[in-house]
Amino acid sequence: MLEVAGLKVFHGPIEAVHGIDLAVGQGTCVSLLGPNGAGKTSTLGAIVGSVRHEGAIRLDGRDLGRMAIEDRFREGIALCPEGRRIFNNLSVHDNLRMGAATRRDAKGVAADIDDWFARFPILGERRDQSAGTLSGGEQQMLAIARALLSRPRILLLDEPSLGLAPLIIRQVFELIAELRRDGMTILLVEQNASAAVEVSDRVYVMANGVIRRAGAAAEFGDGSGLMDELTGVHA
Amino acid sequence: MDYAVQQFLNALSFGAEYALIALGLAIVFSIMGLVNFAHGEVIAFGGYSLAVVGTILTGNPLILMGFVLLACVAVAVLLEKVAFRTVRDADITTGLLTAFGVSIILQNVFLLLGSPRPVAATQLIFLDRTLWLGPVQVSSLQIYETVATILAIAGLGLFLTRSNLGIAMRAAARDFEMVRLCGLRANRVVSGAFAISGLLAGLACIFIMARRGSAAPHMGFDPVLTAFVACVVGGFGSLPGAVLGGFLLGFLEVGMLVLLPQSYGGLARAAVFAMVALVLIWRPDGILSPASEKGDKI
Amino acid sequence: MTRLNASQRRGLIGALLLSLLILLIVGLYALWGESWQARVLYAAFVNLIVVIGLQTFMGNANFAVFSHAAFMGIAAYAAAICVTPVAMKAVSLPDAPWGLNAFEMSPLASALVALGITGTLGLLTGLFMSRLTGVGVTIVSIAILVIVHSIFLHRTDIFKGNQALFGIPRIFGLTHVTVLAIVAIFAARLFRESAVGLRLRAAADDEIGARAMGVDVHRARLVAWVVSTLFFAAAGIAYAFFLGTISARPFYFNFVFLTVAMLILGGLRSVSGAVFGTLLITIGLELVRWLETGPTLAGVKLPQMLGLSGLLLGVVIVAVMAFRPHGLMGNREIEDLVLPRKGTS
Numbered sequence: 001m002l003e004v005a006g007l008k009v010f011h012g013p014i015e016a017v018h019g020i021d022l023a024v025g026q027g028t029c030v031s032l033l034g035p036n037g038a039g040k041t042s043t044l045g046a047i048v049g050s051v052r053h054e055g056a057i058r059l060d061g062r063d064l065g066r067m068a069i070e071d072r073f074r075e076g077i078a079l080c081p082e083g084r085r086i087f088n089n090l091s092v093h094d095n096l097r098m099g100a101a102t103r104r105d106a107k108g109v110a111a112d113i114d115d116w117f118a119r120f121p122i123l124g125e126r127r128d129q130s131a132g133t134l135s136g137g138e139q140q141m142l143a144i145a146r147a148l149l150s151r152p153r154i155l156l157l158d159e160p161s162l163g164l165a166p167l168i169i170r171q172v173f174e175l176i177a178e179l180r181r182d183g184m185t186i187l188l189v190e191q192n193a194s195a196a197v198e199v200s201d202r203v204y205v206m207a208n209g210v211i212r213r214a215g216a217a218a219e220f221g222d223g224s225g226l227m228d229e230l231t232g233v234h235a
Numbered sequence: 236m237d238y239a240v241q242q243f244l245n246a247l248s249f250g251a252e253y254a255l256i257a258l259g260l261a262i263v264f265s266i267m268g269l270v271n272f273a274h275g276e277v278i279a280f281g282g283y284s285l286a287v288v289g290t291i292l293t294g295n296p297l298i299l300m301g302f303v304l305l306a307c308v309a310v311a312v313l314l315e316k317v318a319f320r321t322v323r324d325a326d327i328t329t330g331l332l333t334a335f336g337v338s339i340i341l342q343n344v345f346l347l348l349g350s351p352r353p354v355a356a357t358q359l360i361f362l363d364r365t366l367w368l369g370p371v372q373v374s375s376l377q378i379y380e381t382v383a384t385i386l387a388i389a390g391l392g393l394f395l396t397r398s399n400l401g402i403a404m405r406a407a408a409r410d411f412e413m414v415r416l417c418g419l420r421a422n423r424v425v426s427g428a429f430a431i432s433g434l435l436a437g438l439a440c441i442f443i444m445a446r447r448g449s450a451a452p453h454m455g456f457d458p459v460l461t462a463f464v465a466c467v468v469g470g471f472g473s474l475p476g477a478v479l480g481g482f483l484l485g486f487l488e489v490g491m492l493v494l495l496p497q498s499y500g501g502l503a504r505a506a507v508f509a510m511v512a513l514v515l516i517w518r519p520d521g522i523l524s525p526a527s528e529k530g531d532k533i
Numbered sequence: 534m535t536r537l538n539a540s541q542r543r544g545l546i547g548a549l550l551l552s553l554l555i556l557l558i559v560g561l562y563a564l565w566g567e568s569w570q571a572r573v574l575y576a577a578f579v580n581l582i583v584v585i586g587l588q589t590f591m592g593n594a595n596f597a598v599f600s601h602a603a604f605m606g607i608a609a610y611a612a613a614i615c616v617t618p619v620a621m622k623a624v625s626l627p628d629a630p631w632g633l634n635a636f637e638m639s640p641l642a643s644a645l646v647a648l649g650i651t652g653t654l655g656l657l658t659g660l661f662m663s664r665l666t667g668v669g670v671t672i673v674s675i676a677i678l679v680i681v682h683s684i685f686l687h688r689t690d691i692f693k694g695n696q697a698l699f700g701i702p703r704i705f706g707l708t709h710v711t712v713l714a715i716v717a718i719f720a721a722r723l724f725r726e727s728a729v730g731l732r733l734r735a736a737a738d739d740e741i742g743a744r745a746m747g748v749d750v751h752r753a754r755l756v757a758w759v760v761s762t763l764f765f766a767a768a769g770i771a772y773a774f775f776l777g778t779i780s781a782r783p784f785y786f787n788f789v790f791l792t793v794a795m796l797i798l799g800g801l802r803s804v805s806g807a808v809f810g811t812l813l814i815t816i817g818l819e820l821v822r823w824l825e826t827g828p829t830l831a832g833v834k835l836p837q838m839l840g841l842s843g844l845l846l847g848v849v850i851v852a853v854m855a856f857r858p859h860g861l862m863g864n865r866e867i868e869d870l871v872l873p874r875k876g877t878s
Contacts, residue, residue: 050415068421069412069415069421070415070419070420073415073418089405090405090406094396094402098406098414098417101417101419102418102419322858327667329854332797332854333855335790337847338847339843339844339846340844342840343841343847344844345840346839346843347844460675464672464676466668501686502683505683515669516661519661519669520666520669
């Protein structure tokens, strides 16, 4: 489904990712793990087109490498970014509408939004409230919902557990597992290795801009040793 | 009493004009951080197109008003495409100086193609008649202006809260890249903002032309200057702030004209600006500053 | 005097090179110039002092400000009113209040009074200019320009408005302004490389970062603002002392357009840029002014084209911003073209 080959990512003159290969199969959940500064967010940025990069990025064989951000989204790549980046001056409902702004079926959008409100009643209760007043966990759910409202073909999730309480983190990962069961294709970037391995089919481990390890999720056990290993790699 | 009502209407119409122009400045600034110094020349362009079309094509005021609006929208969108797209991602000072340059270019183009003296265009001055509301003598133009501005603000409010593009514009004021990550085309959002600013400028232009009856290269410069100050007082980039600042300046200016002795009339604007500067000592970021909300963006 | 650090020593070399350039131009004029060119050269040097003054604030703090014409005007009027003999003022300012037409001072004392008044106003405005952020600085600077201009126009008893205030003794010649321009170049270079200049430039790149390092950004901005008004004051005094007659009109937007274009063309961040921009635009405008009058070229009488020079200034600003946002010089100074910098790129 999504294939990345020889991807290099640049921040100004600095090369942050040094030619990595990555593949996400249809209907699978793939994790990209690694410590801070490994180049995970840069990789996602390259896939959505928000940072300068070289190399091939193919979605079902179509090369997206030269497309603008908007066009890649329209090809079916939705990003739920690091730090959530919900529009905190907009209402909860308007945030969701932004996610569905490219869709033409107003009825379908309204039905999908109602589905999300049924799933997370708190969002429904705060429908017309400014999204900035939501708690971190609620904002995370809103951000995921916003990304999914476009009915993307692949969802990119950047550190959805960042800064959240353990209980909320569990809810986030339950949602991811549910999405995966429903057949959503997901590329998940995480530092929380054990939770990520649990919901994934395949795992890539990244450090210092290169992929260090790759394999089926089962090969990583419960992922608990991974973090120590990673910090070791990092140091 | 009559005098008070008259002056109140006066202040409302001044404020309405400033609010229209300030809104146009604020919507562009909120989205792309551009301080659009060329906004006054958009108004002047509207004035000249009224003069030209009114002379050679038609004298029908309704068609002419529509044409002025269209001309202002077209030139605002065109300026964005030609001049401001290259500096879209640049820092504020670069954008500001570019707009400053565009403003100088347009003023001098008007000077070269037109003339240093105002060009008469009296097709709209019929809007400015004297009416009697009971015992109170008012200008019809002031009423039109106030009502049209209130309608325009309401319409803009609906657009910004109901339509996808409007919501995207508000969202873009906070996080433009995230708007693009929702699949909305950057060019469309920015062009939309310029189109709206042009439309508001066109509306202001109609009223300015109805009052002046002539177009001149610098006709837009002074009202835009005051509108800028209105934006700063309201909190630059805040749309409610622009409206508030516009009306505040209208009332201050009329207040100064009323309070200052006749011989000091020339200093009314200077006095208003000085008072505004004092407001800024109290609140350096303006009254309704959006800056306080910036902090929670990670 | 404390020992200079490496970049300050380079600054002195750079200022020396720029001064030689100025002297070279004056030398060329002295050898082959025609007398009307003295006026052009004088105006260019007055503009140069203003542009350098602009650079000290705009370039180091990275804010666009447009109030310089106002400060220049204040100094020009202050100096003119002080230095004009009482007998002359009885004719030129018969209605002046507060006994303004009942005293006269020496040129030096007049210049000092003008510097003092302008500097004090610079300090007062600077106290809140330095606290404003981003766009506010620009807009309030415009407000200052408008306020001062309105006062010039309104108080005709003191400033004569758009009429000329005449009879100012013509004390200055080309030599004086040349010396003043060279002093300005040295002062601006030393300021740029001084601790305050360095802090300001750091804060312009990253204000939060600079604050975190303990830089008092407001204070640094205030110092730069006051220093720049002193440059404008010097230019205003030189202007009044040379022309012998002043009016409010030149101290407004057209002059602001001109000087800002000069600074932008050369590059706001460098003093050498300010010098080159001023010289280039002066030369360009002399050519265009000649075209504007509708000359006969190769037998064809060209039409009179008012506004051409303004158009050129606008085009210069837009083109530079689009293609070379940091101007011709960018961050470089003249000595960087001659002596490669060690260590850094």
